[in-house]
Amino acid sequence: MPCPFLAGLKMGHRTGSSPPIGSLRFEAPEDPINNRSAGVQDGSYGKICPQAYTPWQNSHLITAPPGEAESEDCLFLDVVVSKATWDNRCAGKNVPVMVWIHGGGYQIGAKWGTPMTNPIGLLDRSFEDAEGALWIGLNYRLGAFGFLQGDKFSTSGGQTNAGFFDQRKAFDWVQKYIEIFGGDPDRVTAIGESAGGGSILHHITAYGGAKDPIPIQRAIIQSPAFVQRPYKSQGDDSYNILLDAADVSNLTELKELSTYDLQVANKLSQNADIYGNFQFGPGPDGDYVPDLPGTLVAQGRFNKNIPILTAHNTYEANRYTDPAATNDTAFFTYIKLYFPEINQFQLLELAVLYPAIYTGLMPYTTPFERLRLAISEFTFTCNAQFTATALGPALLRKSYSYLFSAGTGFHTVDVPYTYYTSDTSAVASTSLAEMLQGYLTSFAQDGDPNKASLPSFPVYGLASTQRNLNITDTGNIRDPSATARCAFWQTFK
Template sequence: MFFQLLVALVFSAVLAVAAPAASTAKLDDATITGKSVGSVQQFLGIPFAQPPVGDLRFRLPQPIPTYNQSFSATAFGPGCPQQKFVLPVLEGLPQVIVDDLFNRVYSAVFPSSEGCLTINVVKPASATLSSKLPVLVWIYGGGFEFGGTSMYDGTGIVARSIDIGSPVIFVSMNYRRLTGFGFLASKEVREAGIGNLGLQDQRQALRWVQKYIAAFGGDPTKVTIWGESAGAVSVSLHMLTNGGDTEGLFRAGVMQSGAPVPVGDIENGQIYYDSIVADTGCSGSADTLQCLRTVPYDTLKMAIDNTPSIFAYQSLHLAWPPRADGVFLTDHPQRLVQQGKIARVPFITGELCNCDDEGTLFSLSSLNVTTEGEFKDYFKNTFLPGTTDAQVDQLATLYPDDITQGSPFDTGILNAVTPQFKRIAAVQGDGALQAPRRLFLENTSGKQDIWVYLSKRFKILPLVGSLHASDLINSFFLGQELQDYIIRFTVKLDPSGTGLLDFKWPKYTTGNPNQLIFLDGLIPQVVGKDTYRQPQMDFLTQLSLQVPI
C-alpha cells in the first residue's frame, strides 16, 4: 500500500499540469461546472450525501434531497479522516521522525476532513445525454484506514477507453474509512444499527449513480463496481449484502487483491471501542455513542490513532475491518458465501485479483519473530488468537521452516530478511487474502461468469516481490493489459478482445480453474491453473471459519 501511495503521488502530479477548460452538467435545478482535459471532462467533488458531522457523525449517510444551487466541480473534495501512519521496520527516534514527516507530507498532498462524502465523474467529452455509456465505479483501497479519490484520477482510464473504441464513464467516491469513523464496532453500534458506515456510504454513492449518471451520458443499467485491496473487499461485500440482491445498483464486479474477509461479529471490536470511549472521556456517559458524537474532532481522531493500524505488530488482524452487524452483513461474510447469498453477476477476480506475494508488505512489522517457537506464539496469540496448539502445529507443518518455500515465492534463499519473515508472509497472504478468494470461487463457480488472474510481476523487488497492490500499475496508473481487460469487461461483460492478435482470457470454473498469469519478461501473459497451495488454503479456510477476526 505504501508503494501504491508513491505511485499515486507521481501520477497525480503529472495530471495536475493539464490545462482545464469549462464543462457543465445539470443536476436537478443546479448547473455544475467541471473542466475539460483533452478528450475527457471531469466533474469533481460533488456532494452525494450530507456531511456526516455533528449529530450526523456515526449515523447512516443521509442523501441530499435535491440540488438547487449551482456550483463549481473542478477540484477533488477532501478525503475522509484516516489513520495516522506508523511505518514498519524502523524503531525508536528514527521511526518517530520518519512517521511524523510522512504524515505531514501526506496530509498536505491529500487533505482530509470529516465532511468528506463527495463523488467524482470523469466522462468522454463527446458523451451526450443520449450516449448511455457503461459506467465503471472505483472504490479505493487502504486497509479501511487511509486513501482517497484524489489519489486515483480516472482521466487516463477514460482516455484509454476512447482510444480502444470502448468508451466508459469513470466514477469514484469518498467513504468513511478511518477505523472508528467508518467501521466503529461494538455492542452499542449493533444496537444502534450503524455498523459498517463506510460500506453504507459506498451504497449511497451507488444510489446516487443510479439517479444522476444519465446527466453525464451514462447508463445506470450498465454499472460495474471495481476495487483494490479494501476496495476489492468492499466490492465482494456489496455482492453479499441484502441477501445477494444488487437492487439494480450494479451488473458486474472487479476485485483486485481482496475477497470476503474472514471476520466475525461486530462485538469483536469492543476492546477498541472501549479504548476510544476511555480516551475521549466518554466512559462516564450513560450513552457513550452519543457522547462520541459530541467529542471534538481532534480528540476523537487522536483516540482512534492510538488503536492498532494495519502496520502494527498484529498486522492483518485488523482492529477495524467490516464485521457482521446484522444490517449490512447479516452474518460472517464467509458464512454468507457458504450459504450462497451472493449476487449472481459476472466478475473478474484473482485475489479476487491477486498478487503472488500478498503478505510480504504486512510482515515487515513482525521482523522480531525469528524462531520456530516465536512463529507459533505469534500466530496463536497475536494473528489468530483462539487457535489451539494442535492447529498451530499443523500450520507450522503446512508452512515449514524453509525459506525457499516462503514468500516472495519462487525466490529461493533470497529475501530472507529474518529466518521467519518469508514463512510469516506466506501465511498472512494466504490466510487473509488467498484462501478467502478460493472459498469465494468454490461457491460461485458454475453459477456466474468468472475470470481469474495472478500477477507475478515485480518479482525483482527486494523483500516484497510481487507485493500487495503492485497490480495497480497494470490496471490503473500505466494503462497496461489489465486496464484494457477491465474496460472491455465493463462494456461487454467479457474482458477479452475480438481481434485476431488479442490474447484470449478463458473463464474459470472449479472443474477447469483457468487463470491468466501476468509475468515479467518477453512473454508477458500465459494461462495457468489456480491450484497452487491447495492443502494450505483448505486448512486456513477452516481455521478462519473457527476463529474469525
C-alpha cells in the same frame, strides 16, 4: 430521456450524502440537503475522510495533527467523463460505468488525487475497439468513523460498518444520476483494489444475499483485502480502545467530541495494532454483514447474479509481515495475535497446512516467508480464489481471474498498471499496462475480458485457471491459491 442541461457544472467532487457530522456521526448516510444557495462544488478542491496510520506504517503520523484536507464532511464522489461521451449523452449512446472503491486498509485513502489512480489512461483504453466508458471514484468513512462493530456500540445506536453504507449510497446515486453524464445505469461495474476489493466482496454477500442487492451488473475485485474478525469480542475490544483513546465512556460522548479530538482518538487507537494489522475494519454485525464473507459464500448466501473478474498478486503480504519473524515460533505467535480465540485443533491443522519445512517442498524457504504466505492467504489471495470459484464454476458459469506477478509481486504494485497514463516511469512495461487496462475495460463493456486485440484470457473454471500477467511471460497458470490452505481459511471461525 430529455437532454439535460447543467449550466456551469464541472465534473468532480459531487456529493452523494449529507455530512456525517454531529447527530449523524456513526449513523448511516443520508441524502444530501438540496441547498442551491451554497453553490456547486466545482472540483477545485477536495476533502478526504479522516486518515489514521499504524505505528508499523509510520509512527510519526500517529501523533501528527489531522491534515488540512481531512474532514468528516467527506462523502463526495468524482465523475470523470470524456468529451465524446458527454457530447453523445443525448443521443441514446450511454456508455458503461466503472465505479472505483479505493484501498487503504479501511484506515487511509481517497477517491482520487494522486497519479496512481488517475483514470484518464484507463478511459483512453476503453475507446479502443469499443464505445468508451465513464469513471467514478468515491470516498467513504474510514477507521473508527466507518468501521465499528460490537454489541456495546450497536446497542447504543451506532451504525455498524457505516463505511459500507457510504459506498452503497454512492452506488444509489449512480443509478439515479449517471445518465445525465452519458453513463448507462444498467452497465455498472464495481472495481476495487485491496480494501476496495474487500468492500465489493462484502457487498456481494450483504444480508446473506437475502435482500437489497447492490445495484451493479459486474465486479472487478483486485487483491480483496480484509482481516477476518471471527469473534464477537473483537468488535467490542476495538470500540473500547477508541473510548479510552478519546477519554469518554459512551457513544453519546463520542458524538459530542470536536472533530479534531475524535480524529486524534482515531489515530491514537492505532497504537494497539499488531504488526501488519489495523485497529478498525469490517466485521460481522448480524445485519449487513451477517457473517464472514467466506462462510456466507460457502453456504450459498450471496448475490449470484454478478459476473466476476478477480485478481491477486504473488507476494501480497510482504509489507504486512514482521521483518523480525525469523524463527519458527514467530508463525504461531502472530497467528494467535490475529486470532486470539483460535483453538488447539485449528492450530494443529495449521501446523499441517504450513509445516516448518524450508527445503523448497513448500512455497516458502524461511520462517519469514512462511508467515508471509499465511497472511497473504487469509487476508488477500484466498478471498479472490473462493470468489472466482463461487461466482464461476460452482454456478456452472464463467468467471475470470489473473495473477499479477510482475516486478516484486507485492501488494499494490499492480495499481500503477491499472491506472497507467503516459508516465513510463510509473511502470516497468507499458505493453503490460495497456494489456491489463484492455482486459479491465473489455470486462466492463460486456462481462468478458477477451477482445480481438488482446491475447486470449481463460475462463477460471474447475481447473482454477488464471491469466499470469508478467513482464517476461504472460501465459495461463493454475491459481496457486487453489489449495487446502484456502479451503481452511474460507470457513475459519
